[in-house]
Amino acid sequence: MKCIKTSLIAGAAAAMTMTAPAFAADMPMPVYKAPVVLQTGGWYLRGDIGFSNQKVDELTSPVFTPAVTVLKKEVDAAPFGGLGIGYQFNNWFRVDVTGEYRGGATFRGLDTYTVASNDYFGTKSEWLFMGNAYVDLGTWWGFTPFVGAGIGYSRNTISNWRDINNQTGATAYADTHSQWEFAWAVHAGLAYQVTPNFTVEFAYRYLDLGDFATADMIGFNGQNAAYNPIYLNGVTSHDFKLGLRWNLSPVQPVYAPAYAPPLMTKG
Template identity: 80%
Template sequence: MKSIKTSLIAGIAAVTVAAPAVAADLPPPMIYKAPVVVDTGGWYLRGDIGFSNQKVEELTSPAYTPAVTVLKKEVDSAAFGGIGFGYQFNNWFRVDVTGEYRGGAAFRGLDSYGAGSNDYWGTKSEWLFLGNAYLDLGTWWCVTPFIGAGIGYSRNTISNWRDINNQTGATAYADTNSQWEFAWALHAGLAYKVTNNFTAEFAYRYVNLGDFATTDMIGFNGANAAYNPIYLNGVTSHDFKLALRWSLSPSEPFAVAAPAYAPPPPAYNPPPPVYSPPPPLMRKG
């Protein structure tokens, strides 16, 4: 009987001592902190290339009479390229200033005045300078849609201008002429973040370039009987372009805290059991 009691007490003590040791060997629970969004910001450089699709609203001249009807006023597409710099205030608003050269686009016009008609030929080009503001509308899988608007000035140039009378063959010419015009633009596109400091974007832009004008046209013999420059009024363009942006002060768009580990609970070490021998059995007389 004594040995059974002793074994039972020893077994309970062993289990009690071993339980905390087993618990101490288990991996501690892992606690993850939620990602913290950090606004991006800083200066950036940009480069743009694209092509234009232009339209002339009105073709006029001081020499026109009510009998003159404009039959054609077409402008070919042309390539353009530019550079700029800007500042990203946060992850939804940025501004930049751009300057670009818009290559020569061929212009063809035709008018009629009853018994006769005139063909017009020339080349138009522009230097366009804009201050732009954009709203970035959120980012999904590194893609950010955006919209924007810009205002500025365009230096509009007409060169290689000639006017051919289709009935007589008489030809008149105009010298190269440039003028500054107020310009404005609307933007929309998608930006793809390739790396932390490099973004590519594909965008559409509607731009109003203002008016163009030739100088007074002079005949091939140097004679001119009337003041007759030609005006291209309300020139607009639907532009499609590819832009590359380089951040000069890159920062992580998301700061994610490293997983934190909770410290293991302190191991409980109970005091060793104190063995008290049972009292001696009393024998009866």
């Protein structure tokens, strides 16, 4: 009897040893999931506020002669604000269209000629409409540097214009005048993604607004001045702005295909 029991125990042990690898091989291997990637494409709204730092390349008139020397052509800084809508195509390219009002900035000019000099004062402002494209340069710890460019049109306005002759005190005035000019810009900045649907931008923009012109000036005698109009040519601005972007598309998590080693069984 003892021999029979010993044989049965030995046989059972041998059977378990032979079948264990097969059971282990038939067990499913663990599945490895890729990290979650947030989908960032879709429509967005934007708002911007900032301040301009403007420059006038040339103060001139059709009748200015070489005897006229321009000594000053300065523009004060002024606030601006705008709204826009855009579309993010992927993680690195987006476009938007914007409308912006650029507040009144005081212009001060001074010229001299043979026997006199003139001070000029006025207020310039703009309605600016642009189409822009941006390239995002990668994201690190939520920060995304970007560059971009834009083209559009600006409605350039001069109001409250005065021309004061410093020798006689005579003053000429001009009504408000507006004109449309081609505008272009280049952008550079840094964006920070506060939440998946909300981003803050700190940006610099170089902006070319084209030219401005006054209406015809009326002199102290009620007659049109002989040197109408006065032009502010080549107006540019170094803008610094804060922008906010709201993503209108729900942010969906995207998974890369899961990986699992092939299932192997022992035949």
